[in-house]
Amino acid sequence: MCRDISYKTPNRLMNGRWFRPFVSMIRECIIPCPISYFADNLCPACNSEGKFIMRTGERETLGRRLARVCRHDPGRYNLEMDINGWVDIREFVDALREKESRRFGRWLRPHHIKAVVECDAKGRYEVRGNTVRATYGHTVEIELDLPTDNIPPALFYPCSDEDLEIIMDIGILPGNRSHVHLSRTVAKAAEAGRLGGQQLKRPIILEIDTAQMTATGDTVWKAGTAVYLAEKVEPQYLDRVEENDDRLAPLISKWEQEEEE
Structure with a gap:
């Protein structure tokens, strides 16, 4: 190791x-x-x-x-x-x-x-x-045999302000990847939104009720140390993390300071 x-x-x-x-x-x-x-x-x-x-x-x-x-x-x-x-x-x-x-x-x-x-x-x-x-990160189709136990009850996903309305309407789709990529924490989701393919200055963070997802039969896989995968996330499992949320507010404050420098 x-x-x-x-x-x-x-x-x-x-x-x-x-x-x-x-x-x-x-x-x-x-x-x-x-x-x-x-x-x-x-x-x-x-x-x-x-x-x-x-x-x-x-x-x-x-x-x-x-x-x-x-x-x-x-x-x-x-x-x-x-x-x-x-x-x-x-x-x-x-x-x-x-x-x-x-x-x-x-x-x-x-x-x-x-x-x-x-x-x-x-x-x-x-x-x-x-x-x-x-x-994780595949654009080729594979059959996952990753762990599906001990999935956190909530996971997180970054999106842009422009995509928020349609995501809340139809859910999260994998796009050009084989699976939707979810993060273990708000901070990791924000990092994925800012540094990943989306390159968002101030990503909106969505909270996914993975406990309810898995209870109703959807599968979530543990892929990396802080990355989880799903085939799709239906809109009923989504909720926006508000900017004054203790998990997100310190990150927004940091981004604002960086923009001023």
């Missing part, structure tokens, strides 16, 4: 100077330890330096290829995906080394795929045996 704690790694003192360490590369812990890979200078579990696995740029590029193959277009690399979204890791590595030999030919091995997956803090990918898949 990887720990990517770069977002909260403090500055360190070296040779009398403070610096922020280079933390985006991936390293492997080579002593007995509960953590296999980590994205920090030292293993957060045992404090060892570990062994270098890949640089920041290599990690980012490989992550983009993972998204392309496991979410959207495995055929681009002549790869086969099974009905549940699994792709063979060895075949994936061989395809990248062949088609992009200048970029991947010298260094890419199966353990690099596993390292990127384990160090993805959002849980966007999953490794099982010698196969890998995306847990």
Whole structure:
């Protein structure tokens, strides 16, 4: 299991100077330890330096290829995906080394795929045996076999002011994705609206009564660490989170401050 704690790694003192360490590369812990890979200078579990696995740029590029193959277009690399979204890791590595030999030919091995997956803090990918898949974000049709138990009683979804009326009328549809993507918290939904495909400055947040959804027979899957999936959300399960709600008001205040700067 990887720990990517770069977002909260403090500055360190070296040779009398403070610096922020280079933390985006991936390293492997080579002593007995509960953590296999980590994205920090030292293993957060045992404090060892570990062994270098890949640089920041290599990690980012490989992550983009993972998204392309496991979410959207495995055929681009002549790869086969099974009905549940699994792709063979060895075949994936061989395809990248062949088609992009200048970029991947010298260094890419199966353990690099596993390292990127384990160090993805959002849980966007999953490794099982010698196969890998995306847990959400698909535009290709797959049959999900993700967990459906312990679903929170409420989940959240961002939308624009322009889309609010039609969503409240017909519900939430997946659009160009295979499933509707829901967030565990108001903050995560707001982040998805501002930084995701919608790029909304001030997203409206809808609360979904998932307890009622599942009670009436609809299925909700747990995909990532804070992402859940549904085939559709009917309008009767939707309610707007008001701007003065304690879960949303601090976020709006922060956005207003950013706009003034």
